[in-house]
Amino acid sequence: MNFALKVWRQKNSKTAGSFADYKADDIPEEASFLEMLDIVNEGLIARNEEPIAFDSDCREGICGMCSLVINGIPHGPGKAKTTCQLYMRRFKSGDTIWIEPFRARAFPVIKDLAVDRSAFDHIIEAGGYISARAGSAPEANSLPIPKHDADLSMEAAACIGCGACVAACPNSSAMLFVAAKVSHLGLLPQGQAERHKRVIAMVRKMDELGFGNCRNHYECEAVCPAEVSATFISRLNRDYAVAVTREEVTV
Amino acid sequence: MTTTLDSRIPSGPLEKKWEKHRIESRLVSPNNKRKFEIIVVGSGLAGGSAAATLAELGYNVKCFCFQDSPRRAHSIAAQGGINAAKNYQNDGDSVFRLFYDTIKGGDFRSREANVYRLAEVSRVIIDQCVAQGVPFAREYGGLLANRSFGGTQVSRTFYARGQTGQQLLLGAYQALARQVALGGVKMFPRTEMLDLVLVDGHAKGIVVRDLVTGQIASHSGDTVILATGGYGNVFYLSTNARGCNVSATYRAYKRGALFANPCYTQIHPTCIPLAGSYQSKLTLMSESLRNDGRVWVPKKKGDTRPPQQIPEEERDYYLERKYPSFGNLAPRDIASRSAKEVCDEGRGVGPGGLGVYLDFTNAIKRLGEETIRERYGNLFDMYHNITAEDAYKGPMRIYPAVHYTMGGLWVDYNLMSTIPGLHVLGEANFSDHGANRLGASALMQGLADGYFVIPYTIGNYLATQTGKKISPDRPEFKAAEQEVRNRIAKLLSIKGKKTVTTFHRELGLLLWNKCGMARSASGLQEALQQIPAIREEFWQNVNVLGDSQDFCQSLEHAGRVADFLEFAELMCLDAYERNESCGGHFRVEHQTEDGEALRNDDEFCHVAAWRFNGVDQRPTRDVEPLIFENVKLAQRSYK
Numbered sequence: 001m002n003f004a005l006k007v008w009r010q011k012n013s014k015t016a017g018s019f020a021d022y023k024a025d026d027i028p029e030e031a032s033f034l035e036m037l038d039i040v041n042e043g044l045i046a047r048n049e050e051p052i053a054f055d056s057d058c059r060e061g062i063c064g065m066c067s068l069v070i071n072g073i074p075h076g077p078g079k080a081k082t083t084c085q086l087y088m089r090r091f092k093s094g095d096t097i098w099i100e101p102f103r104a105r106a107f108p109v110i111k112d113l114a115v116d117r118s119a120f121d122h123i124i125e126a127g128g129y130i131s132a133r134a135g136s137a138p139e140a141n142s143l144p145i146p147k148h149d150a151d152l153s154m155e156a157a158a159c160i161g162c163g164a165c166v167a168a169c170p171n172s173s174a175m176l177f178v179a180a181k182v183s184h185l186g187l188l189p190q191g192q193a194e195r196h197k198r199v200i201a202m203v204r205k206m207d208e209l210g211f212g213n214c215r216n217h218y219e220c221e222a223v224c225p226a227e228v229s230a231t232f233i234s235r236l237n238r239d240y241a242v243a244v245t246r247e248e249v250t251v
Numbered sequence: 252m253t254t255t256l257d258s259r260i261p262s263g264p265l266e267k268k269w270e271k272h273r274i275e276s277r278l279v280s281p282n283n284k285r286k287f288e289i290i291v292v293g294s295g296l297a298g299g300s301a302a303a304t305l306a307e308l309g310y311n312v313k314c315f316c317f318q319d320s321p322r323r324a325h326s327i328a329a330q331g332g333i334n335a336a337k338n339y340q341n342d343g344d345s346v347f348r349l350f351y352d353t354i355k356g357g358d359f360r361s362r363e364a365n366v367y368r369l370a371e372v373s374r375v376i377i378d379q380c381v382a383q384g385v386p387f388a389r390e391y392g393g394l395l396a397n398r399s400f401g402g403t404q405v406s407r408t409f410y411a412r413g414q415t416g417q418q419l420l421l422g423a424y425q426a427l428a429r430q431v432a433l434g435g436v437k438m439f440p441r442t443e444m445l446d447l448v449l450v451d452g453h454a455k456g457i458v459v460r461d462l463v464t465g466q467i468a469s470h471s472g473d474t475v476i477l478a479t480g481g482y483g484n485v486f487y488l489s490t491n492a493r494g495c496n497v498s499a500t501y502r503a504y505k506r507g508a509l510f511a512n513p514c515y516t517q518i519h520p521t522c523i524p525l526a527g528s529y530q531s532k533l534t535l536m537s538e539s540l541r542n543d544g545r546v547w548v549p550k551k552k553g554d555t556r557p558p559q560q561i562p563e564e565e566r567d568y569y570l571e572r573k574y575p576s577f578g579n580l581a582p583r584d585i586a587s588r589s590a591k592e593v594c595d596e597g598r599g600v601g602p603g604g605l606g607v608y609l610d611f612t613n614a615i616k617r618l619g620e621e622t623i624r625e626r627y628g629n630l631f632d633m634y635h636n637i638t639a640e641d642a643y644k645g646p647m648r649i650y651p652a653v654h655y656t657m658g659g660l661w662v663d664y665n666l667m668s669t670i671p672g673l674h675v676l677g678e679a680n681f682s683d684h685g686a687n688r689l690g691a692s693a694l695m696q697g698l699a700d701g702y703f704v705i706p707y708t709i710g711n712y713l714a715t716q717t718g719k720k721i722s723p724d725r726p727e728f729k730a731a732e733q734e735v736r737n738r739i740a741k742l743l744s745i746k747g748k749k750t751v752t753t754f755h756r757e758l759g760l761l762l763w764n765k766c767g768m769a770r771s772a773s774g775l776q777e778a779l780q781q782i783p784a785i786r787e788e789f790w791q792n793v794n795v796l797g798d799s800q801d802f803c804q805s806l807e808h809a810g811r812v813a814d815f816l817e818f819a820e821l822m823c824l825d826a827y828e829r830n831e832s833c834g835g836h837f838r839v840e841h842q843t844e845d846g847e848a849l850r851n852d853d854e855f856c857h858v859a860a861w862r863f864n865g866v867d868q869r870p871t872r873d874v875e876p877l878i879f880e881n882v883k884l885a886q887r888s889y890k
Contacts (some may be wrong), residue, residue, distance in 0.1 A: 011801075012802070017613050030526040031529055032531070035529050035531050035740065038529070038531055039529055051796065051797075055319065057325070057492040057493055057494050058323075059492070059493060059534075060532070060534050060633070062327055062414065063318075063323040065318060066300055066346065080632075083638075085636055087637070087639075110802050114486065116463075117319060118320065121321075121322070121428065121438070124424070127426055128425060129429045130382070130383050130425070132383050132384075133304075133381070133751065134379055134426075134702040134706065135703075139337065139378055140395060141337075143381065144389075144393025144394055147391050150387070150388070150389040153386040154411060160417070180438075181850045184384065185384050190384050245268050
């Protein structure tokens, strides 16, 4: 298969970037999208041109390291997959493909297609955990959890932290990411002690880091590789409302 | 000169050793803990849990990872589960049985005391993870669910869908994030360790490169912990993440830490077969699939009929035939080798004949498609996405791929290497899995080391180091930094004709053929001749483009491949010198009449630990004899 690529090249966060044209020729249809870029990069190095920088690690859809906006869609066409799990058979030979970095104020470009998503780590640091020191845990089966709750918690916990939700949102909101963590922990009995403190701290940190507000576009849910449901955002809003009310009462 | 290594295993009965050791271990008082700085390299299950736990204890921790976030360490990709001797199923499990299964699965090439401790600690790991909010699978009554795994006859594996590694890592990552917020841990993502620094013979710091700015810097500490994973990517194609590498442990080896059993690599039986030469990695399908899937190939050579058209009597369910009691749940090394055998006989399926079927037809008939979907839905989806084939309608095609490395830096019972102050955890050390790791045991070991072993044993070193402060401005650090800079400058100045990936692929293919699932003295000798030649060409003809003061992925890869090119030789030398078969190390010269691995306990019941003597110099092979007081050495049988 042959493709015409329009790839965003940007030296670093301080310089402006622009699209550059590349040809991707003789690409096997079984190749993944990132393998297609590997092939292009091998060709660039052979011509003494600097290869295109992009992030990837596990290449099996779980680590959340790969990103890319492909033809305007974070992680490219198709449901429930990361860029590394996108295969070239989904495209037609002769297609022109636009490749850009995730774009959001809170995710500055490092180089070309690689962006800095450390803002997500800072949101987790603000409260996305259960405080349970190693050594202090009670016997695991002393706390039965209804299967339904455990399963629902797992659905939220499946978030891979890739940031596609932010890249897809017209407001660059991180609500789905925050909702996933707040729901994962808030649905479990272990997570109750810090439930209110957690949701307030995470939401405020999200605002502080420059993410926008949710306006129910549902673009986040549509691109989420882990199929985290936007209904968790309702849960987040409810938890936040309750927590803020309680905060006002106690202060 | 060969020396015998002291593993510092406590005396006394097996089941009392860890308790006794904890009582006898030195403590560091709370006000002294605050004075110590601990460097942790790696943020996976071992590194992440260690960094968080040590900070909870009051130590100052600096944690480094090359990924953009500690949450992305490759532990995240583990699918199947984590073992623990909880005996919740009332099916006869116990600490001793988990210990015995692990020793036997490792083909009697691991240390009894370490493995017993691992089995003991396994139970509190589950408690800890549940307390952190890891959403393990549950029964309708709300209690924890279990499943069975290869190499065992009890159900002791805890799991969270097919994403257990992810959920356990998020638990450790969240504990780590909490400590970052509390100031106990300073986190350095996108930072790669490029050298270990010794001061007066003790590990006292590291030299790192900031992967975004290219800046080289030194960090000093009172002790260094490496939790940098395995070296499976030496084969180029493996199930490891792209960034996994041997550099941290190999550079520690070059500074004097012994490297133990580098030839022990695990080839996982259930991966998606290779599709083409451009391929960048191999994808694992969780071993849990073998609970319900049946492995088979056609009885006839070169049978190209679609699987559905091959009648039952013309199929060879070779694992069930050869190992009636374990069947499709035979351990990984045996299942992998059996797949290679049938493909070598010309009975493999799919393109190139390098594949076997994993068939769910019977399970779907017995349990219904819905149950199978619930158990393995995400794996079936993944298979469909990669191959465009529907495994609900026809069998999957699978083939073995490099997955895990049991070898690693040699450590004693305190998890300290032969360099005082250098501790090594998780896959990066060698201690618990012998010559073959059982499924769902890597997660167990990583978390055992990080949450429940190193927090106790590190005191034995630190208590001897009170009041000694090391500045990163010392000449030892400056000299190491200069070496790192010179090496980077050299890589960028070669400007040759071949890409880094070309060399990596060439090395990987050579190792897969000569030091993969089957090894021979003659093949290993060929590899030992060819590797230095590839290495020499690399240093003359590699083309690394970019700026060392910038984000430069080619340079990162080049540095890692340069280390693989040296490490590969050590691996083949170890495989050559271990003139027996055991677990994943299969020397074709040593097999039973049935083609099983034939150990030589008289000569090789020991750990081989290699001491660096210079590049292009033969390393020294030291040994640690393995003494079995509680299990009887036996020919492994899964029949």
